[in-house]
Amino acid sequence: MAKSKVYFAANGATNWAEAKAVKAKVLFYMAGLDKCIKPGDSVAIKIHNGEWNRSACLRPEDVATIVEEVKKCGGKPFVTDTTTLTYHLFNSRYDEIHALRGSYRHGFAPNSMQCPVVIADGWIGHDDVRVDIPDGNILKETYIGRALAGADVLINLAHAKGHPITSFGGCLKNIGIGAQSKRGKYVTHLSMWGDPSDAIGYPLVNGQNCGGKSCKWAKFCEQGCPEGAITITDDGIDFNYEKCRLCYSCQVTCMFTGESTIGFRDDYFPYAQIAMSDAAKGCLNLFDPDKVGYMAYIQDVSPECDCFPWAGIPIVPDVGIVAGKDIVAMDAAILDLIDKAPNYPGSRADALGLKPGDNKFLAVNLADPRIAVRAAQKINMGTMDYELETYEAILTPENMNYGQIEDEPTTLLLRKQYEKVGHVTKGQGVEPFKRAKFVEGAWKQFAK
Numbered sequence: 001m002a003k004s005k006v007y008f009a010a011n012g013a014t015n016w017a018e019a020k021a022v023k024a025k026v027l028f029y030m031a032g033l034d035k036c037i038k039p040g041d042s043v044a045i046k047i048h049n050g051e052w053n054r055s056a057c058l059r060p061e062d063v064a065t066i067v068e069e070v071k072k073c074g075g076k077p078f079v080t081d082t083t084t085l086t087y088h089l090f091n092s093r094y095d096e097i098h099a100l101r102g103s104y105r106h107g108f109a110p111n112s113m114q115c116p117v118v119i120a121d122g123w124i125g126h127d128d129v130r131v132d133i134p135d136g137n138i139l140k141e142t143y144i145g146r147a148l149a150g151a152d153v154l155i156n157l158a159h160a161k162g163h164p165i166t167s168f169g170g171c172l173k174n175i176g177i178g179a180q181s182k183r184g185k186y187v188t189h190l191s192m193w194g195d196p197s198d199a200i201g202y203p204l205v206n207g208q209n210c211g212g213k214s215c216k217w218a219k220f221c222e223q224g225c226p227e228g229a230i231t232i233t234d235d236g237i238d239f240n241y242e243k244c245r246l247c248y249s250c251q252v253t254c255m256f257t258g259e260s261t262i263g264f265r266d267d268y269f270p271y272a273q274i275a276m277s278d279a280a281k282g283c284l285n286l287f288d289p290d291k292v293g294y295m296a297y298i299q300d301v302s303p304e305c306d307c308f309p310w311a312g313i314p315i316v317p318d319v320g321i322v323a324g325k326d327i328v329a330m331d332a333a334i335l336d337l338i339d340k341a342p343n344y345p346g347s348r349a350d351a352l353g354l355k356p357g358d359n360k361f362l363a364v365n366l367a368d369p370r371i372a373v374r375a376a377q378k379i380n381m382g383t384m385d386y387e388l389e390t391y392e393a394i395l396t397p398e399n400m401n402y403g404q405i406e407d408e409p410t411t412l413l414l415r416k417q418y419e420k421v422g423h424v425t426k427g428q429g430v431e432p433f434k435r436a437k438f439v440e441g442a443w444k445q446f447a448k
């Protein structure tokens with residue numbers, strides 16, 4: 001298989017051409033994402049709209065920038081994400097109305113995106129399309145949000161960050177979990193795999209660690225189960241495996257309050273990554289490969305995912321933007337770029353003393369993030385053998401206006417206004433302000 005191209009622009013700017021939004025627009029065309037779109041095509045721009053109180057999501061401008069280019073290509077964009085399972089007690093995305101409230105609060109709203117913002121799997125996550133994954137490593141079927149499944153073009157616009165279960169969330173996760181409807185997410189979480197008692201597809205319950213009603217979190221883990229599968233007794237826990245659908249709420253409550261009763265088998269994590277890649281393949285099976293493109297912002301790379309209601313200190317400084325047409329090459333390149341980056345001061349990577357080149361998510365989230373990437377490569381989703389082409393933005397008189405709000409300088413537009421209605425008072429320039437006497441060196445009295 002030939003090497004796949006991944007296009008990269010580094011973080012940082014000192015002039016117009018180096019602005020992040022401008023570089024994102026340039027990469028969109030370098031990677032050939034414009035060629036996915038024919039005039040009139042409906043274009044799903046899949047983002048992670050972020051959990052309530054999550055402060056490390058994509059920024060509205062990161063997405064609006066791409067919406068603008070899709071429109072220039074004649075596409076009809078809509079920004080989309082799906083409902084989720086109840087990942088924690090106060091989950092904000094379990095249904096459409098809450099998912100949209102959170103999305104708008106993050107700035108992913110029709111007025112800022114200048115296009116519809118859609119929850120792809122409907123009111124409560126049941127509006128989906130079943131797809132076969134004949135070559136899946138674990139999964140043989142999944143369910144994709146109907147609005148996303150029905151689009152002509154998919155632009156997978158990911159935020160690169162960590163994840164405590166899949167270790168890393170990039171392009172594979174943005175559709176391997178993010179395009180799945182509710183039952184797609186149940187399947188991807190492996191709730192239908194194996195026998196409940198083996199705890200591969202179900203929570204691992206160490207009942208001997210549970211203090212029962214004397215645990216100060218007891219009512220929360222009971223209330224946190226949407227299926228009513230948990231009863232806390234005077235001296236322990238009664239866990240009903242038949243009711244559980246593996247939403248992660250009870251694990252998150254127990255583990256993140258510092259308790260140790262409900263958790264995961266260690267080998268759940270690699271299997272979850274493999275299933276995620278299978279589910280991503282299920283999503284891509286709905287599209288012609290020529291109609292799918294990828295971009296990712298490697299910024300605010302916190303250890304946990306945008307589905308968490310908080311954001312830890314990023315493990316590396318912002319790295320930049322990547323774009324491409326091969327989902328495997330994209331995630332392989334993103335992981336390499338993160339590994340090469342220095343530690344962010346005060347982060348977990350810093351506390352662990354990691355060196356540039358170390359496998360950062362393996363160290364921080366205790367699972368090798370490339371398991372998902374290798375699993376995706378094995379089922380021919382792409383290749384980890386990639387070539388990184390770096391775009392160096394150089395300011396020239398010809399490109400100075402590229403990506404600006406107007407093609408011509410807005411100073412000229414203002415000049416037209418001044419010529420018509422005057423600056424302050426027509427015919428008087430900045431007068432009649434009274435001029436004050438200038439005293440040489442007056443600022444120095446504030447120097448210390």
Ligand code: SF4
Binds near residue numbers: 237253
């Ligand atoms: S939070 Fe954990 S330890 Fe506390 S009652 Fe619930 S299961 Fe038991």
Ligand code: SF4
Binds near residue numbers: 244248
């Ligand atoms: S018992 Fe199952 S369904 Fe209930 S909160 Fe835990 S993982 Fe979710």
